[in-house]
Amino acid sequence: MKILFSHDIPFHLAHGGSQTHIESLMRELAALGEEVEPERWWDEQQTGDIIHYIGRRAPAVNVRLAHQKGYKVVMTEFLDMTASRPRRQLWLQRLLVRLGMRFLPAFTTRLSWESFRTVDALIFCSPIEPAVAQYLFDADPQRCHYISHGLEADVLAALAQPDAEEDYLISMATIAPRKRTVWLAEAARSAQVPVLFLGKPYAETDSYYQQFCALVDNRWVRYAGFVSEAEKQRLLRRARGFALLSEFETGCIAVYEASAAGLPLFLSRLPWATGGYPTARHIQFCPLDSPAAIARRLREFYEKAHRFAGHNFPVPTWRQVAEKTREVYRQVLAKAPA
Structure with missing residues (x-):
């Protein structure tokens, strides 16, 4: 199994949690024996089994092209801002998404909302985000997975x-x-x-x-x-x-x-x-x-406030996060093409 990781913001321009997540996941998957590489947009000879978009929405056209080439596509979407909106705002956003996709399909294609329905698996790092993706974008609950961050x-x-x-x-x-x-x-x-x-x-x-x-x-x-x-x-x-x-x-x-x-x-x-x-x-x-x-x-x-013994909430290792992510990969590879 070979996984290509795709991310849109260069680390030298913006550090943070996305960088830590990507680097940790790639390192631990490699330690588990899987082949991992950053996606090389300039290399038409690059091959793989799965393209994993992290921290950004997979462009809808990329998902279609990847499927045509036989790739599976996994998307780790950070719905941080969206998921923290009040319920009234989410209802209004849901309405706008529906209207936009119905009456302005050429415009909304650029926003890649349809990717929530077309990728092979969606991974979320917060337990509140899968339900938001399902509510706003009709993401398939069977394709949604919650896998938290970890620590070494x-x-x-x-x-x-x-x-x-x-x-x-x-x-x-x-x-x-x-x-x-x-x-x-x-x-x-x-x-x-x-x-x-x-x-x-x-x-x-x-x-x-x-x-x-x-x-x-x-x-x-x-x-x-x-x-x-x-x-x-x-x-x-x-x-x-x-x-x-x-x-x-x-x-x-x-x-x-x-x-x-x-x-x-x-x-x-x-x-x-x-x-x-x-x-x-x-x-x-x-x-x-x-x-x-x-x-x-x-x-x-x-x-x-005083420090206490033990964790405040359970914290997994990055190895455990990688093992759960690998299981998602295996599930999507086991499914026949739609």
Whole structure:
């Protein structure tokens, strides 16, 4: 079995969870004995059995051409923004999708909505997203699979080690508007709660990053930047809790790392968080209604937050994620062409 991985944003332009997911999955599938390669768009001699699109919608024309060539097509779609919309907005979007596909097929073909019905398998990294894909795009429930993110086995072991507790909450994310880093920093200063931020911007010239840096006072708002893996694990183990006020996420690997370290979670009261970790032991959801209310809730969380033994919710290894993904591959290869 040979799998070709396709992704549309170069890693050197935008780092993040998609890169970690793709690199981890390719590495572990290779360790399991499967042949994996990035899709080489310039190489007409490249061959394979499956094309796996990750982090983007498979273009409808590509799906048709792939099937004509005998490929199976798997799509890992991140419906993070869409799945976190209120139900009323989802209803309106569903109506627009139906009207668009009926009356503007030439236009909607460019949006590749039909790919949700034509690919051989759909994989989602959040448990709330399969139902959204079925509701909006008529995705076949039999082709939908939920397979979470994971962590490396040695990372899980390192994060589980005991350590001395220090006086801060930790937040790990790209410094970007979607993560609402500035909101959290402003809440930390207002509530006088020490929050240590880890991560880097997409570009240091970005105005949002500069706005965040102006809030860093090394007392309530602390910023360590992008640190080594060992240092990140140490800082996680010594934190009292984890905070993230993202607008939307698909699983979020940083939340998985916090869970593996046994940290209580302070997350946005939005569908990505409220429905994304149903087995979490210690989690507090924060409505994003007003800065004063966010600061008050952050203070309440900090006063009670302490690291505990064991995971906050079960975290698989990337090897286990790869094994589940390989099973999906085997299922689609076993099916006769439509």
